[in-house]
Amino acid sequence: MPRFRLLIEYDGSAYVGWQRQDNGPSIQGAIEKAILGLTGETVSIRGAGRTDSGVHARGQVANVDLQRGWKGETLRNALNAHLGQNGEQVSILDAAEVSPEFDARFSALRRHYLYRIICRRAPLALEARRAWWVVKPLDHEAMHEAAQMLVGKHDFTTFRSAHCQANSPVRTIDRLDVTRDGEIIEIRATAQSFLHNQIRSFAGTLKLAGEGKWTPEDVRTALEAKDRKACGPVAPPDGLYFMQVDY
Amino acid sequence: MPRFRLLIEYDGSAYVGWQRQDNGPSIQGAIEKAILGLTGETVSIRGAGRTDSGVHARGQVANVDLQRGWKGETLRNALNAHLGQNGEQVSILDAAEVSPEFDARFSALRRHYLYRIICRRAPLALEARRAWWVVKPLDHEAMHEAAQMLVGKHDFTTFRSAHCQANSPVRTIDRLDVTRDGEIIEIRATAQSFLHNQIRSFAGTLKLAGEGKWTPEDVRTALEAKDRKACGPVAPPDGLYFMQVDY
Numbered sequence: 001m002p003r004f005r006l007l008i009e010y011d012g013s014a015y016v017g018w019q020r021q022d023n024g025p026s027i028q029g030a031i032e033k034a035i036l037g038l039t040g041e042t043v044s045i046r047g048a049g050r051t052d053s054g055v056h057a058r059g060q061v062a063n064v065d066l067q068r069g070w071k072g073e074t075l076r077n078a079l080n081a082h083l084g085q086n087g088e089q090v091s092i093l094d095a096a097e098v099s100p101e102f103d104a105r106f107s108a109l110r111r112h113y114l115y116r117i118i119c120r121r122a123p124l125a126l127e128a129r130r131a132w133w134v135v136k137p138l139d140h141e142a143m144h145e146a147a148q149m150l151v152g153k154h155d156f157t158t159f160r161s162a163h164c165q166a167n168s169p170v171r172t173i174d175r176l177d178v179t180r181d182g183e184i185i186e187i188r189a190t191a192q193s194f195l196h197n198q199i200r201s202f203a204g205t206l207k208l209a210g211e212g213k214w215t216p217e218d219v220r221t222a223l224e225a226k227d228r229k230a231c232g233p234v235a236p237p238d239g240l241y242f243m244q245v246d247y
Numbered sequence: 248m249p250r251f252r253l254l255i256e257y258d259g260s261a262y263v264g265w266q267r268q269d270n271g272p273s274i275q276g277a278i279e280k281a282i283l284g285l286t287g288e289t290v291s292i293r294g295a296g297r298t299d300s301g302v303h304a305r306g307q308v309a310n311v312d313l314q315r316g317w318k319g320e321t322l323r324n325a326l327n328a329h330l331g332q333n334g335e336q337v338s339i340l341d342a343a344e345v346s347p348e349f350d351a352r353f354s355a356l357r358r359h360y361l362y363r364i365i366c367r368r369a370p371l372a373l374e375a376r377r378a379w380w381v382v383k384p385l386d387h388e389a390m391h392e393a394a395q396m397l398v399g400k401h402d403f404t405t406f407r408s409a410h411c412q413a414n415s416p417v418r419t420i421d422r423l424d425v426t427r428d429g430e431i432i433e434i435r436a437t438a439q440s441f442l443h444n445q446i447r448s449f450a451g452t453l454k455l456a457g458e459g460k461w462t463p464e465d466v467r468t469a470l471e472a473k474d475r476k477a478c479g480p481v482a483p484p485d486g487l488y489f490m491q492v493d494y
Contacts, residue, residue, distance in 0.1 A: 009372045056373060073368075080370050091372040121320075123327050125256045125338040126303055126377070 001065040003102060004075060006031070006045070007094035008060040012237065013129040014089050018051045018060070027051075030090050031062065034082035041067060048104040048245045049111060052197075054129070054237030059093075059112075059244040063104040072096040102247075110174065110246040111194065115187040115203045116239045131184070132203070132239035138210030140185050144178035146209035147187070149219040150202060151176050157226040159202060160195035161234075169226075171195060178206065185210075197234055205232035248312040251322060252345045253278070253292070255307040258336035259484065260376040265298045265307070274298075277337050278309065281329035288314060295351040295492045296358060299444070301376070301484030306340075306359075306491040310351045319343040351492070357421065358441065359491040362434040362450045362482065378431070379450070379486035385457030387432050391425035393456035394434070396466040397449060398423050404473040406449060407442035408481075416473075418442060425453065432457075444481055452479035 008031070016024040020032070028045060035043050048061040076095040083090050101107075116131040117138065118124055124133045150159070153172040160169055175190040187206065189199050205222065208214040214222075214232070222230040255278070263271040267279070275292060282290050295308040323342040330337050348354075363378040364385065365371055371380045397406070400419040407416055422437040434453065436446050452469065455461040461469075461479070469477040 009369070011373050011375070058373065076369065084370055089372050089375065091369045093367075093369045120340075122256070122323065122338045122340045123331055125336050126258050126305065128258070128336065130373070 001067055002069050002097050003063055003065050003100050004070065004072075005094075005096050005098045005102060005104065006062045006064065006079075006092055008057060008062060009091045009093055010057050010060070011089040011129075012051060012053065012055045012057070015053060017053045017055070018047050018049065027057075027060075027090055028062075030083060030086065030088040031079070031092075033086060034079045034088070035064065035066075037082040037086075038078050039066060039068075046104050048108050049194075049242050050196075051240070051242055052237050055240045055242065056130070057242040060242050061104045061108075061245045061247075063098065063102055069097065070095070104245070107247050108192065108245045110190055110192055111242070112244040112246075113189045113194070113199050114241040114243050115189070115199055115235065116241070117185040117187070117203070117207070118183055119185055120183045129238050132236050134207065136211055138185060138207065139212065140178050140180040140210065142212065143185070143187075143206045143210040146214065146216045146219045147176040147178055147202070147206055149216050149223060154223055155226050156195055156198060156223070158222050158228060158230045159198050159205070160228070161197035161201075162228055164196035166195055169195065171198070176202065199240060200235045200237065201231050203235035203239065207235065208232045248314055249316050249344050250310055250312050250347050250349060251317065251319075252343050252349060252351065253309045253311065253323075253326075253339055254341040255304060255309060256338045256340055257304050257307070258376075259298060259300065259302045259304065261336050262300060264300045264302070265294050265296070274304075274307075274337055275309075277330060277333065277335040278326070278339075280333060281326045281335075282311065282313075284329040284333075285325050286313060286315075293351050295355050296441075296489050297443075298487070298489050299484050302487045302489065303377070304489040307489050308351045308355075308492045308494075310345065310349055316344065317342070349494075354494050355439065355492045357437055357439055357493040358489070359493075360436045360441070360446050361488040361490050362436070362446055363486045363488065364432040364434070364450070364454070365430055366432055367430045376485050379483050381454065383458055385432060385454065386459065387425050387427040387457065389459065390432070390434075390453040390457040393461065393463045393466045394423040394425055394449070394453055396463050396470060401470055402473050403442055403445060403470070405469050405475060405477045406445050406452070407475070408444035408448075409475055411443035413442055416442065418445070423449065446487060447482045447484065448478050450482035450486065454482065455479045
């Protein structure tokens with residue numbers, strides 16, 4: 001059976017998350033339903049990252065095996081037609097046949113995420129559910145400095161969810177940059193893989209640094225504590241975007 | 248009675264438009280309801296521009312007279328609290344007391360609009376209802392060149408809605424620039440005032456130029472026809488943003 005790679009964009013706010021679950025509509029389920037509608041096949045697709053409810057994607061990747069060959073463009077357009085008919089907030093940006101060895105999850109070399117904060121007094125209207133609204137002014141340079149404590153290979157027990165299923169809490173963060181453009185603060189994170197809630201845990205902790213409540217040294221101490229209770233409050237999912245996977 | 252100027256952001260997709268109407272919720276109505284909730288006063292606010300259903304704003308301006316003085320910040324925060332409670336997609340960015348001569352509509356020196364097109368094969372998920380999705384590739388330089396035919400003082404009968412209530416079809420367009428950033432094409436329009444549907448009529452016509460169907464000369468001929476039937480198809484409201492008013 002030929003294997004296909006799908007590149008996927010979605011607005012996560014209407015879904016329980018990437019993964020199929022009993023408690024509501026998932027992005028995985030939406031795409032599997034579109035495939036069933038198109039080909040009559042009941043498939044299980046595999047994503048590069050299991051994003052939580054409310055988390056968005058501009059470049060999620062998944063693989064799926066289908067019974068017959070498809071031209072990538074035809075598959076993309078037909079799946080989008082089904083997704084549109086079903087009223088989904090999911091779009092297939094690209095589809096292509098790949099080697100049967102390709103695995104969206106395990107073949108990934110690097111994953112890139114963006115976390116967006118909008119820092120202003122007025123609530124968000126146009127950006128509601130698309131960014132974390134923070135009222136207090138944040139010093140993005142202090143956030144960037146604190147972020148550098150988290151770059152490199154560490155035991156990230158402090159910064160992962162109690163529900164994280166990874167065997168090891170050790171990860172290598174290649175990049176954690178904080179930049180500002182007017183009222184928008186962007187945190188860009190790159191690693192081969194992340195732990196559950198790791199970037200939202202980073203974002204919540206870096207906000208404390210931006211408010212002047214935590215120094216970079218406090219962030220290092222929290223990291224070295226290897227204790228979930230040492231983490232700052234976890235940031236909401238609204239600001240998180242799964243941007244790209246490198247293979 | 249003191250007069251206040253409100254600076255307003257909204258997601259227009261859930262509303263029948265700026266103006267209060269019998270057929271559904273309006274942005275004007277949402278703000279007037281928030282004012283009633285806050286002060287107990289039934290007021291009629293006056294906006295700088297009557298945006299249509301689906302049109303967004305990052306900088307709509309309105310004026311309102313209230314019975315007592317308010318600190319701008321207090322008024323803004325209190326109105327936002329009421330708008331939030333009512334589940335509105337409207338945010339008051341700023342509120343300030345102004346001279347009783349200030350009139351959001353007639354004191355305006357220049358209005359700035361943005362029209363966003365996203366040009367790609369895949370439907371919009373994250374940008375659904377926030378841009379015009381165009382599948383065919385567009386040449387933004389051809390669009391910009393054609394746009395220059397519309398700059399200056401002209402009779403814009405061709406480019407206004409049959410329902411336009413303005414006495415004169417003559418307007419002076421100060422700026423109509425088309426730029427591209429990746430798959431996003433932006434049309435920026437500035438004038439003291441615009442006719443009803445003028446920018447959406449421009450956008451629909453410039454798309455024809457971007458597809459190579461119309462030359463700049465065709466745009467000039469359509470303008471000179473002074474005939475609504477000579478206009479290209481009107482672009483959807485989703486891509487239009489009322490950005491700023493200069494006083």
